[in-house]
Amino acid sequence: MTRSLFVIVIVTFCGMGNHGCTKKSDVTEATDTSDRVRTVRFDLPALKRLGLTIAPAGGAQGSQMLRVPGTIEYNLEHYAEVGSLVDGRITSVSARVGDRVKKGQKLATLVVPSIAQAQAQYISAGAAASVAKEHAERERSLLAKQLTTAHEAEVARADNIRSDADLAAAAARLRVLGVALPTDGKQIAGPGSMTLVAPIDGVVVRRDAVLGRYVQPNETSFVIADPSQLWASVDVYEGDLPHFKVNAEVELSVDAMPGKTYRGRVFLVEPQIGKESRALRARIAIDNTSDELKPGLFVRATIKVDDDMQDKKLPVPSAAVQPLGEGDVVFVELEPGKYEVRTVRVGRHIGQVVEILDGLREGERIVVEGAFLLRGEVTKQ
Numbered sequence: 001m002t003r004s005l006f007v008i009v010i011v012t013f014c015g016m017g018n019h020g021c022t023k024k025s026d027v028t029e030a031t032d033t034s035d036r037v038r039t040v041r042f043d044l045p046a047l048k049r050l051g052l053t054i055a056p057a058g059g060a061q062g063s064q065m066l067r068v069p070g071t072i073e074y075n076l077e078h079y080a081e082v083g084s085l086v087d088g089r090i091t092s093v094s095a096r097v098g099d100r101v102k103k104g105q106k107l108a109t110l111v112v113p114s115i116a117q118a119q120a121q122y123i124s125a126g127a128a129a130s131v132a133k134e135h136a137e138r139e140r141s142l143l144a145k146q147l148t149t150a151h152e153a154e155v156a157r158a159d160n161i162r163s164d165a166d167l168a169a170a171a172a173r174l175r176v177l178g179v180a181l182p183t184d185g186k187q188i189a190g191p192g193s194m195t196l197v198a199p200i201d202g203v204v205v206r207r208d209a210v211l212g213r214y215v216q217p218n219e220t221s222f223v224i225a226d227p228s229q230l231w232a233s234v235d236v237y238e239g240d241l242p243h244f245k246v247n248a249e250v251e252l253s254v255d256a257m258p259g260k261t262y263r264g265r266v267f268l269v270e271p272q273i274g275k276e277s278r279a280l281r282a283r284i285a286i287d288n289t290s291d292e293l294k295p296g297l298f299v300r301a302t303i304k305v306d307d308d309m310q311d312k313k314l315p316v317p318s319a320a321v322q323p324l325g326e327g328d329v330v331f332v333e334l335e336p337g338k339y340e341v342r343t344v345r346v347g348r349h350i351g352q353v354v355e356i357l358d359g360l361r362e363g364e365r366i367v368v369e370g371a372f373l374l375r376g377e378v379t380k381q
Helices: 044-050 113-144 150-176 238-243 371-380
Strands: 027-032 038-042 053-056 065-074 079-082 088-093 106-111 193-197 202-207 222-225 229-237 249-254 261-269 279-287 298-304 314-317 322-324 327-335 338-350 353-358 365-369
Touching (some): 038 044, 038 371, 065 238, 113 150, 229 238, 229 298, 238 279, 249 279, 322 371, 327 371, 338 371, 365 371
Antiparallel strands (some): 027 038, 065 298, 079 222, 088 106, 202 222, 229 279, 249 298, 261 279, 314 353, 322 327, 327 338, 327 365, 338 353
């Protein structure tokens, strides 16, 4: 038994002239035959207004390139945050934002009460250790002359060992606080003070240190970075992972600098994909000796992918493939204004290109721009 065709007829009423004309749809006919071949028909004037673009399947441009967005960041291998290990008050500041500093260069000075106390303990322990050593040596000499007892000599030796241990503990406390030990055991240079120094060569990119401010160990007073070595951090989705490999060369373009491109190389691909984003981060090393790039700039990374789509895989623009029902479809041109709704099986998404594994032949003319409009009309049927 032959199923009858159903025809949707759209009637458009227009007032006098072109003004006041309301279009319900530009679709003039949609059919569904018994062999499940569906078609959508548009009148030619509507096609011109909608801007549909037709191209042969397999003619997708740029299929060799993958483009992903990202941002410029500081290279964490050339980045340092400087702060105090203890509570203290800033008494002098020697560096400003934008200053280029060398490793070990003074940035600021703090007065720290706990350092003053630790220094006093060190001096006291040093004096006690010196007295205990002299007493132990004297008792040992007297014991040799049988002018004292072995017990007294042993007590003096134990006191000497204990005082040496106290001195070592006081010295370790100063080292933990980042304070240099006095060379003569008595004089302290800058009692109760601490100096913040640059741990690396670079530029002061942030300064929170203010004269007179009370700082705590969980605060950062300075940030030092080397702007000549930067990173581009990009989001790579799971379908694109085979193409983002360590040491792959990447070309970067910056929206704020039209016409300029930069070269980089992938040096890290994070091992875990985000549960919600379904993407992971890849980092690209960039040489910025020209100092043109700034952290925070938005970039687009372009990477060349392997051309392995020539066998049974047919590349088409991703905009040509539309979800419909439980599958994906493309719109194949049967004649001007008439399109077949063709179900296809898709493979990987590579940038702006989709692999078609089955359902489409190379050279068939398909809608590559505006296919979502046709999908909308089919959905209404």
